[in-house]
Amino acid sequence: MRFEEAVLPHLDAAFNLARWLVRDSADAQDIVQEAYLRAWKGFAGFHGGDGRPWILAIVRNTCYTWLRKHSRRDLTVEFDEAAHTHETSTPNPERLLVEKTNRDVLQHALEELPAEFRESIVLRELEGLSYKEISEIAGVPVGTVMSRLARARARLRDCIAAADKGGPTCGAQKLKL
Amino acid sequence: MRCTEAQTLIESYVDGELDLVRNLDMEQHLGDCSACSSMRQQALELRSRIRQEAPYFRASADLKEKVRAVARAERTESRRSWVPMWTWSGAVAAVLLLAVITFGVVRRAAESSRHQIITQEIVADHIRSLMANHLTDVTSTDQHTVKPWFHGKLDFAPPVDDFAAEGFPLIGGRLDYVDGRSVAALVYQRRQHPINLFVWTADGKYAEKLNRQARQGYNILSWSRDGMTYCAISDLAADEMQSFVDLLQK
Numbered sequence: 001m002r003f004e005e006a007v008l009p010h011l012d013a014a015f016n017l018a019r020w021l022v023r024d025s026a027d028a029q030d031i032v033q034e035a036y037l038r039a040w041k042g043f044a045g046f047h048g049g050d051g052r053p054w055i056l057a058i059v060r061n062t063c064y065t066w067l068r069k070h071s072r073r074d075l076t077v078e079f080d081e082a083a084h085t086h087e088t089s090t091p092n093p094e095r096l097l098v099e100k101t102n103r104d105v106l107q108h109a110l111e112e113l114p115a116e117f118r119e120s121i122v123l124r125e126l127e128g129l130s131y132k133e134i135s136e137i138a139g140v141p142v143g144t145v146m147s148r149l150a151r152a153r154a155r156l157r158d159c160i161a162a163a164d165k166g167g168p169t170c171g172a173q174k175l176k177l
Numbered sequence: 178m179r180c181t182e183a184q185t186l187i188e189s190y191v192d193g194e195l196d197l198v199r200n201l202d203m204e205q206h207l208g209d210c211s212a213c214s215s216m217r218q219q220a221l222e223l224r225s226r227i228r229q230e231a232p233y234f235r236a237s238a239d240l241k242e243k244v245r246a247v248a249r250a251e252r253t254e255s256r257r258s259w260v261p262m263w264t265w266s267g268a269v270a271a272v273l274l275l276a277v278i279t280f281g282v283v284r285r286a287a288e289s290s291r292h293q294i295i296t297q298e299i300v301a302d303h304i305r306s307l308m309a310n311h312l313t314d315v316t317s318t319d320q321h322t323v324k325p326w327f328h329g330k331l332d333f334a335p336p337v338d339d340f341a342a343e344g345f346p347l348i349g350g351r352l353d354y355v356d357g358r359s360v361a362a363l364v365y366q367r368r369q370h371p372i373n374l375f376v377w378t379a380d381g382k383y384a385e386k387l388n389r390q391a392r393q394g395y396n397i398l399s400w401s402r403d404g405m406t407y408c409a410i411s412d413l414a415a416d417e418m419q420s421f422v423d424l425l426q427k
Contacts (some may be wrong), residue, residue, distance in 0.1 A: 037247060125228055
């Protein structure tokens, strides 16, 4: 299979993953280009099959390298459940109003998840990948994928419930480091 | 199935990841148990909210074009290769190659095609280096920073000189690949035109004597000296490239 056929059709998936991981459109563009270059150079190591998990794994690694270089602190942040259940700061009412629309609540909550949890949700729900494919992309066992998904979903559910009650939005909370 | 087991498996069930037997058990249990059934409902609701409300970010036309350019560079290379992948064109090329061998002109043809392939790779490397903000891995105008950077990354030490005084400042270096191995790429600049200077250990396969070529709007000068092969490429005019090469050959 040729490089073009193997990975070009997955460009949207590649960009979507990068955009969710680094949360910036311009950075995601650079990262995807870089990832495609890496993919091109390492194409000899691709042994056929589905090109999507293969290119997504490269995109993911490129994103993490970028996140580490830019010392984003949401990398490998462990959830502190207690820190999330008590919101102490009073959110700005104007901002609250803006964030009240459903879409914003969910997008915000997803963006505030630690990167490993965020990518699990994006790959599972937006890409429809299986646990096994996600485990290959993230380089972790299937059990870890399952537990990340479970925790991420519990967190998203909490955020939605809090927003429905008119409480503080999750986006306003800071993760405890 | 008990509720405790069902609750740990409910997400896997909704994700369609349970094996057949447990899937059936689960369905039966959900029919009997309203608590677990409402958990399933919650899981389904969350999933549909995520799918409907979380934006899917698509690649821009600009990004598509840039990434296609990477693939195009690959296509020209593989088309010029004498050992293409096993496609129909590969089979045809293999037959042709066989015919060439029979007629005994193989050596010369192979040498010149090898030369062509390497040149095409160099053009592709040059284009890619400009395309993805990947011109330099080490950015420095100081030759004493750039030269040591290659230590341990290559099995030779490329000569690194700065020609800022002559109007060709060194701006950095990076590793690149030519002919299946790592080579040094030194980056110089003339006004706004970057020059890539590829350096590797000479093996007699490429550019013994000074060789000038033009490809896709780039001027390419290559030569070998003191056991190293050099290849300079840029969109600079031929005479400026020549003066750059003269500096290197001094």
